[in-house]
Amino acid sequence: MSIDHLDVLAAAQRIAGQVRPVTLAPLDPGALGAATGVFALELMQHTGSFKARGALNFVGAHLEAGTLPESGVVIASGGNAGMANAWAARAHGVRATVFVPVTAPAVKVARLRTLGAEVHQVGAEYAEALDAAQRFASRTGALSSHAYDDPLIAAGAGTLLEEIVAARPDVGTVVVAVGGGGLFSGVAAAARPRGIRVVAVEPDGAQAMHAALDAGRVVDVPVASVAADSLGARRTSETALRLAQHADVRSVLVTDAAIVAARRHLWDERRLAVEHGAAAALAALESRAYVPEPGEKIAIVLCGANTDPADLAR
The missing domain is CATH 3.40.50.1100 (Rossmann fold)
Known part of the structure; x- marks a missing residue:
């Protein structure tokens, strides 16, 4: 990238x-x-x-390209990137699934759910949530977003x-x-x-x-x-x-x-x-x-x- x-x-x-x-x-x-x-x-x-800026660019670009699957987007996040992706997905009528560590602040987890995301809490660190998100993408075909390592x-x-x-x-x-x-x-x-x-x-x-x-x-x-x-x-x-x-x-x-x-x-x-x-x-x-x-x-x-x-x- x-x-x-x-x-x-x-x-x-x-x-x-x-x-x-x-x-x-x-x-x-x-x-x-x-x-x-x-x-x-x-x-x-x-x-x-x-994070809202990158998430909106990511979802918008994939919608333009026709590369956004019906299963929506999935992301691992400490909280902020997940909220941004959930918000951007909701703005475009797209499903969002977010994996966060169990250590993520409760205020962020609650906000994710308010934004309509399906939330999974996995592991003590971001890296563990990322592994779980990648497995979810492989199983469901959801489009993997990333908290930071993506050009969009x-x-x-x-x-x-x-x-x-x-x-x-x-x-x-x-x-x-x-x-x-x-x-x-x-x-x-x-x-x-x-x-x-x-x-x-x-x-x-x-x-x-x-x-x-x-x-x-x-x-x-x-x-x-x-x-x-x-x-x-x-x-x-x-x-x-x-x-x-x-x-x-x-x-x-x-x-x-x-x-x-x-x-x-x-x-x-x-x-x-x-x-x-x-x-x-x-x-x-x-x-x-x-x-x-x-x-x-x-x-x-x-x-x-x-x-x-x-x-x-x-």
Whole structure:
């Protein structure tokens, strides 16, 4: 699988008018030192995360091509990709089956069922849910979608950057959290021809891309992070690795403590209830895992809000 800017532009045309345009909110003056920036509030997207973009592009493209079977689509997910696929499938009158780990947050499982998906909880990690989803596809003929490793999914996610640049053409750096690499791949593919730097942020307990860069190939990594429900892929995609090897990409790691602090900061200062995975992008700046240059113009992507906010007020 590989994608480029043309794939992102095709996705933007396919999903136009069906997703919520991203809202940009300026950072407080001095928050990034001499740099300036905005939050890209993609947590306000349909189903509460950027995943709606890729899912809509995936379902729409297969409908156009006549390759969507009567048995519908099946996907394994920590929750967000499953919700997005269920939403996109429902929008087009298509059946959706979603496999999630037993550790998936209850709020995400409940939302999946509200969206009309048939939900199966299997295994403790995403990889186990993925194995079960693949067996289901082989047995039923359902079309397998993927949480991140699919060109249509990644290209759809990349439409986010198109909107950011349209609103703020001076942005020079985009900071994104990385799980398996779908959002990163789409954003990096759209950023490369513009010379925009992409900062790829992972928890140090779920560093699939960082480990792949160190090894020079995709490798399996252990997953143990507070953000594992959305950033807990055991391995990154080949496409994400190839894009991450470009000079305009920085891969950084953040601790769980930094993620928790950033999530709490967003609630205390902005009243934004985000999932831990979304807070990872801000954590990279607050913990100085990434230090902007003076005058650098940054967009920090807050990619999802599918969380239980009960612990935010503690």
